[in-house]
Amino acid sequence: MFSFFRKKPAPPATVHEVQQQPPASETDAVPADAGIAADVSFAADPAVLQHAPEPAPETESFESAPAPVAPVDAAPVDAAPRSWRDRLRNSGFARGLGAVFVRNPKLDDDLLDEIETCLLSADVGVAASTAVVAGLRTRMHKRQFADAGALLATLRAELIALLEPVALPLNIETGAKPFVVLTVGVNGVGKTTTIGKLARRYLDERKQVMLAAGDTFRAAAVEQLRTWGERNGVAVVAQGAGTGLGADPASVIFDALQSAKARAVDLLIADTAGRLHTQSGLMDELGKIKRVLAKLDPTAPHEVLQVIDGTTGQNAISQVRQFQKAAGVTGLVVTKLDGSAKGGVVFALAREFGLPIRFIGLGESLHDLRAFDPYAFVDALLPESFAR
Numbered sequence: 001m002f003s004f005f006r007k008k009p010a011p012p013a014t015v016h017e018v019q020q021q022p023p024a025s026e027t028d029a030v031p032a033d034a035g036i037a038a039d040v041s042f043a044a045d046p047a048v049l050q051h052a053p054e055p056a057p058e059t060e061s062f063e064s065a066p067a068p069v070a071p072v073d074a075a076p077v078d079a080a081p082r083s084w085r086d087r088l089r090n091s092g093f094a095r096g097l098g099a100v101f102v103r104n105p106k107l108d109d110d111l112l113d114e115i116e117t118c119l120l121s122a123d124v125g126v127a128a129s130t131a132v133v134a135g136l137r138t139r140m141h142k143r144q145f146a147d148a149g150a151l152l153a154t155l156r157a158e159l160i161a162l163l164e165p166v167a168l169p170l171n172i173e174t175g176a177k178p179f180v181v182l183t184v185g186v187n188g189v190g191k192t193t194t195i196g197k198l199a200r201r202y203l204d205e206r207k208q209v210m211l212a213a214g215d216t217f218r219a220a221a222v223e224q225l226r227t228w229g230e231r232n233g234v235a236v237v238a239q240g241a242g243t244g245l246g247a248d249p250a251s252v253i254f255d256a257l258q259s260a261k262a263r264a265v266d267l268l269i270a271d272t273a274g275r276l277h278t279q280s281g282l283m284d285e286l287g288k289i290k291r292v293l294a295k296l297d298p299t300a301p302h303e304v305l306q307v308i309d310g311t312t313g314q315n316a317i318s319q320v321r322q323f324q325k326a327a328g329v330t331g332l333v334v335t336k337l338d339g340s341a342k343g344g345v346v347f348a349l350a351r352e353f354g355l356p357i358r359f360i361g362l363g364e365s366l367h368d369l370r371a372f373d374p375y376a377f378v379d380a381l382l383p384e385s386f387a388r
């Protein structure tokens, strides 16, 4: 079904494989002439050569077998989005606070201790939990709450106030063309899946999107992006030979930016391999990717988006600290908040770093990557009767 082309450009330039399939139902979402399979040529460029040690593969074209279905493709595209509350139903936060308030408890220090325990066990973190409960305690001692309901209303307001400063949407309309998003994070947090969902979101906004398969460590990640790209009409730049494994990620992403610029793409989203924040060599590689991108566009990447697994708990804090140091993180995505008892990490991150939380992942469907909305998030976590 899908045609793959392996090209042998003028040596010794890198060979990257690029495919574009017009989407079955949205041909107009991506202009026909946006396809880059037919004319991609990677002319020898000193900057490319400097970062491209891979030998060029033989020229070859063949019909591929259907690619394996990646999770993001398997997700029903047009399934009706489920509510935040529905998605966060398993949150320990919601259950814990619900249990505390359901019996209309007495306004006393024990109640505040119970609330603090709920916040701590949902991974809100010591600093944020203590600050929130201390504020409630002061007001309670000043007799500012008529009943438990009034206290809960203030708790809601305090939690929203913690999150509001970080609820800053990702704005790709900055004049940068393309706007470059470099996606980073530890292994398995949901980077590749998030990229597929993000690409879909911006395709739906009629943006021309390109993906760079900079995860040259995990074959499935490259396949996942390729499959996704083929089915949605999004060009994917990857190392040309088969899996693309072992290629220099900086080189792949550099070439992707070059292609994206040549084709006036609006948004380039680059995947990177998962790495432990404690692996200093791999962390340094992110710095190299940024330096190489800056050779083509001194303002790129325009967003370094760190994906955090919302079930990670407080370890998320040290992850962000290390990635911020190595890659200058400018925004966060917190995934897997569905099915997590620990959604409180969002508050801990907000308080600790003040970094924009761009999106949160509430499930595996394409609709489940939501722009971060602190009101909807907090109301989904609090007992239903108190949500505004």
Ligand SMILES: Nc1nc2c(ncn2[C@@H]2O[C@H](COP(=O)(O)OP(=O)(O)OP(=O)(O)O)[C@@H](O)[C@H]2O)c(=O)[nH]1
Pocket (backbone or CB within 6 Å): 071, 072, 185, 186, 187, 188, 189, 190, 191, 192, 193, 194, 215, 218, 221, 272, 273, 274, 275, 335, 336, 337, 338, 339, 360, 361, 362, 363, 364, 368
């Ligand atoms: N429930 C749930 N699962 C998610 C969410 N986001 C991602 N996942 C799942 O998390 C798993 C890992 O996702 P990947 O996108 O492969 O993770 P990755 O960060 O690219 O992995 P590495 O390349 O190994 O670093 C997949 O099974 C995804 O479907 C989410 O918001 N909710």
